[in-house]
Amino acid sequence: MQIIINQELRDYIDPLTTHEYLALERSLLKEGCRDALVLWGETLIDGHNRYAICQKHHIPFQTKQNDTFQSVEDVMLWMIDNHLARRSVSSFQRGVLALRKKEIITTRRKDKSSKEKAAEAELAAKEPDPVSVETRDDIAKVAGLSKPAVAQIEKIRKAATPELVEAVRAGTISINTAATISSLPSEQQVAAVAGGKKELQQAARQLRQVRTPRVSGEATAASADANGGATESAAVSSSQSTSASTPEETSEIERLRSENQTLKQQIAELTAQLIAVQAQ
Template identity: 45%
Template sequence: MLELQIDKELQAWIDPLSTEEYALLEASILQDGCRDPLVVWGGYLLDGHNRYEICQKHGLSFSTFEKVGLVTKVDVKIWMIQNQMGKRNTTDFARTALALKLKPLLELRARERQAHGQTAPGRTLSLNSDEALIRTDDSIAKLAGVGRDTVRKVEKIIGKATPEVIAQVRAGEISINAAAKTVTPPRAVAAPAAEQTPAPSSSNEITVVPDAAPENFGPSPEEIAAAVRAEAEQLEYIRNLLASDDDPLALALADLKQKGLEISALRSQNAGHQNTINDQIRMIKSLRSRLAKLEGTV
């Protein structure tokens, strides 16, 4: 029987089968034989470690297929992950978890490309930059067939969730969003201040407690007004630029900047509306407090 070499480093890149999956595979091979060839690279086994083990255990024959076109171990590892993703792992979490194994390899390749000047002409890309991280996440998301936000959630789950939660999301018993929430610290909620009960009065005089100092609920009206004025001036400048410049690129950039300023202005208006709502909430609380005191004196 053909003896294959097993590289422990490469074998570690293959997710192990569950006890049930291994038993089903063994039963299938005992009944029908090892139908699919084992993939090798220079004598080393790349795909089919479980089938090889079962065939060795029961003295069964098998065939091999030599994988060509792989030069380095980085190439081999990337191929192994892509090969696994096309097989039994069907959930978004399982595919993304596999793809995330490629993250250090993708970063290594990016460093190699940069070292050989394979970035865009006239610029370099630092692997510590936000752009580099986004590009790596985009590559992983495309490989797994999910969004970049899903990649980051799965990465957080793998790094911080409990083994029980990881097992549940891997089995599809809970969603990725639900699993991610188990490792997201809840927002701190300030404890309500204890209200002081006024001392009993022998008369029917009503004591009005002054309202507490208002909380800081975002920008002040003056700050909002100043921001709106500045944005209005920039909008006017952009409109003049659009009216006088015929360069298509300049027009496109100006239009893009105008839309950004309009969005910023809407956000400022929204902040102003929120301040008004907060003022009304504080007024209602104050009126309720006074009403409760009035009812207590009746």
């Protein structure tokens, strides 16, 4: 029987790491291919790595059909659920898969007519979807993760370089560390990854230290603005809550704003210097 490889489906689930691929190859050589490859018609939808290894070493394998799908998106959703059910999938990959599921479902619902949406809402009220992915809460439940972890994975997907993504996917660093490093410019992310696990952890620690608010007078106000906290310092907010400000208060506000901007710039420069030094 002819087996067709759909490149989009093959690449939809992240490839195995080198270690994982070699472990699978050893297992197949020793025990054979015990699980059947799953086909949709002639298209392979589950078992791409096993198929490649079996072809390479002429290992016999079985196939089975799943003809319940109406579209490639249906297949993708099935692939996601299939991988989420596997215990070997890492926390990071579980989060990525759940977010991909949300993207497919969201796109589908945007394309539906108002009549279809009404019918779907009525059905959902009668039979709630146990794996809904409407909100971050739902995504966290589907992935088996906390909401903060999902937020960090979203940040990594949006801002991390391929090198940093590979580091967290391979388990070199934690999701938390990768999310912190992803706030750096791309070249600094690459340099940190090149330095290895200790370099990444140290860079993340340094970033967290410069972002920690200070607990004293004007420093607290400056840190809040420099680190993305309140848009104005505590002193500014307090003064704005009153109906009028004295000239002295106005002058103090402007001085604090100026110091905030200066501190923010110094923090950015210091962070860049620390990363550059560690990368040498």
